[in-house]
């Protein structure tokens with residue numbers, strides 16, 4: 306048998322066991338292929354054997370070299386640098402201003418990700434994120450950069466770009482010393498740019514302004530720089546002009562990170578405090594926690610305590626993200642890394658929690674931890690009742706990875722068994738629904754989104770209620786409070802009127818209006834959250850032709866004149882269609898719902914009344930006329946008293962039928978009405 310002329314390169318120091326294993330596997334596979342090929346080829350001609358051998362050898366060697374390079378690159382990334390050469394930074398931007406594209410380019414330029422393994426938006430891992438082009442879960446990456454012949458370690462912490470996830474943004478900012486502020490040079494400052502800059506300033510971050518998309522013909526970098534100076538108050542004389550897409554200005558950005566962002570403080574001697582800025586559930590290893598060591602040192606095998614959840618674990622794996630996970634034995638103050646410790650649910654290692662040593666506890670946890678409070682609720686029911694247990698399993702699995710998702714079983718006479726689920730906001734709700742349908746192959750009916758109302762009862766109890774059918778009886782309640790948000794709208798001045806009208810329609814309370822530049826204004830309103838969960842954002846975009854942007858934050862509960870609107874079909878109350886609405890809107894909502902139901906419910910043998918009621922008062926009513934059988938058809942020219950008798954008999958029969966008759970509301974009718982509720986509420 307022929308001998309191989311390739312051998313395992315013993316000189317390689319593998320960065321971790323996984324890469325070593327991969328490398329060896331490749332050799333194993335390569336040798337197997339080579340030998341089996343050799344045996345077979347004994348039967349063919351000598352020339353062809355030689356040709357095939359050499360081509361196979363080339364392939365095997367290429368595979369081996371690739372792995373060698375990967376192993377070396379991994380080792381490179383693990384090279385220790387002094388703390389003065391570490392920079393922790395994040396990128397903040399309004400949605401679609403190019404944050405993920407810039408992150409990708411930084412990874413590419415520093416050689417962290419080889420060009421050939423570069424998928425667009427490397428940091429956005431989830432399929433859904435890539436499709437929608439938004440960042441849902443944040444990620445981190447460690448880059449190695451040579452500046453003036455010295456190696457630097459740059460830790461990029463990616464942040465999600467949507468308001469629903471602003472808590473996560475605030476935690477990742479707290480893990481950094483600096484931030485790249487990316488502003489689209491063709492659009493300028495938007496609502497979220499401002500909100501993120503304020504968060505960054507609260508965390509004392511050094512901000513580097515970047516004017517992105519200068520390759521676009523409509524880019525006006527000097528106007529936008531002036532806008533940033535005026536609105537944000539940031540010196541933009543040295544703002545970097547860049548195009549993340551075309552790779553312009555990327556080296557300048559890397560240099561600025563080293564020059565301007567301060568290194569972390571050297572606090573490795575203190576008791577361990579590490580801030581969790583992300584965590585996700587891996588079905589094989591349990592929860593993987595991403596953290597920044599603020600003080601102290603953490604070693605593999607250490608017994609660590611999560612201060613907010615009070616749970617303790619042994620750190621089985623410790624490593625850095627480059628951006629793939631590479632294991633290390635120890636991480637020091639200032640470094641960013643991950644750990645796994647057979648943690649069963651992300652709720653035990655929530656974003657914002659502090660990791661410390663079980664035996665040498667830090668006195669105080671890091672500030673800023675918040676419990677996730679769901680703000681928007683809706684009912685989820687499987688279309689096929691048999692899928693109930695599958696839906697429960699799917700929700701349980703999603704919850705392992707998403708501490709903000711809450712759910713509890715709910716039964717409805719019309720839709721059977723399902724769950725009432727709580728979400729951080731509308732985008733979060735849509736994402737969960739879509740993942741359930743896509744990843745778990747479930748067909749779902751969702752009820753109109755609602756918020757949590759706080760009911761003050763006469764006996765002094767306070768009941769939190771997100772489900773209209775569970776609202777205490779009118780006689781038992783003294784008042785109802787609803788959540789309010791403060792919204793800031795940034796809009797070109799042409800659309801101010803249209804947006805004010807929208808906010809007013811949605812019970813908005815005007816607070817402030819100011820011109821931030823000659824052409825753009827900021828409007829501040831306080832608005833009930835319930836008015837925002839419908840199509841507020843779509844309306845905002847359509848009334849401003851897409852130019853306005855908004856940002857909101859929860860401000861608290863306020864008493865409102867709210868009532869429960871019931872729908873009665875043939876005298877029976879249909880619970881899933883009940884809603885909580887403001888008194889002023891009850892009439893229009895009631896009318897719209899009854900009219901829609903009239904269109905959707907099939908005619909019966911008797912007349913069916915559809916009513917919208919508040920308590921016992923009917924505020925809107927429609928009727929579906931009966932299917933009429935012509936009982937006089939056989940009465941050829943008979944006398945009038947005979948005809949009257951037949952009609953009377955028919956009327957009596959219908960009356961009896963109506964008394965015992967039940968109207969089946971078809972599922973399509975429910976779905977259509979729920980959709981309508983989403984629109985009109």
Ligand SMILES: Nc1nc2c(ncn2[C@@H]2O[C@H](COP(=O)(O)OP(=O)(O)OP(=O)(O)O)[C@@H](O)[C@H]2O)c(=O)[nH]1
Nearest residue numbers: 401402403404405406438439440466518548549550
């Ligand atoms: N012409 C041009 N397009 C760019 C540039 N940078 C990004 N884009 C495009 O802008 C769009 C949005 O870019 P993303 O990087 O996904 O934006 P993002 O800020 O990460 O968005 P979120 O993750 O939703 O917050 C994409 O279609 C990019 O291709 C640029 O420099 N020039």
